[in-house]
Amino acid sequence: MAHIDYYFATLSPYTYLCGTRPSEIAAAHGATLTYKPLDIMALFGRTGGTPPGERHPNRQAYRLQDMRRRAAILDLPINVKPAHWPTNGAPASYAIIAAQAEGGDVAKLVSAISTACWSGEKNIADDAVIRDCLKETGFDPDLADKGMLSSAETFASNLEDAVNAGVFGAPFFVVDSGEVFWGEDRLADLDAHLSGKI
Template structure:
């Protein structure tokens, strides 16, 4: 059985654009998936990338065009400049880690709900109330937002190290064995790879 390591930050508009498709691709191909939130700033610093504010203005302008185009193509609502971006992605990441460990809800729905909260609903995903609401909507106990913070922080740091070792440099990033797929626009290729490996 193939396995997907999905490296992400719930703050990424591209992770939001990926939606629940990674989970659907995994299910369709009989693969398993592990969600691995990590710190994007630390990842970029260690792999030669730059956070958005440090990128050249031409890159920032092109990003906005791409977001607009992909939002239209995928028919997904998107605020190009949400009120609460950037924000602290760690609390939402810890909630994803805790939810995945709890295993009694839908992690893909949780991740997508957090992305939608930031990119379509202008809510702050660093806010405990927003995180609790997203947990509940995905079938998890909202109290997960208050538990396992130490374990979440440890896993968050471990995900960064594992991601760097696996060749991750951006998000969303999918690793299947030796194969790597960067970006929501490579999900078709991930699907094709898994179909051929089955």
């Protein structure tokens, strides 16, 4: 049975565009999947990346076009310049880590949180928004405050794990076969790899 580590940032538009597909692909191949939210800005600093706001204007302009096109292809609404971005992605990440430990549909929770940012014009650093996402996806809203120290430690260790695994962006998929896939637009490649085609 294959295993996938899914490294992502709660505030990433490409995490939003993934939706629940990583979970669906894993399930289709009988693979297990671990959600590993991380601090994307810290990852950029550790692996030679540049935060979006510090990139050359050409790169910034391309990013906005790419987000709009990918959303259209996937038939998803998106505000490429949401009201509450950038924001602190850690609180929502802590809730996801706690939810994963609790058990339940983490795919729906990750999707709900990223949707709140990129389509719902909500601040995913706000406790009320996080609690609403937990409730709407079948989790106890109190998970937002449960085990925060442990979740913070996991959040930090996810960054270290990511760097050690060769991760430099998000979303990023690391398969125990040694193959890695970067970006929402590489989900089809992940699917093909798990099928044994590549």
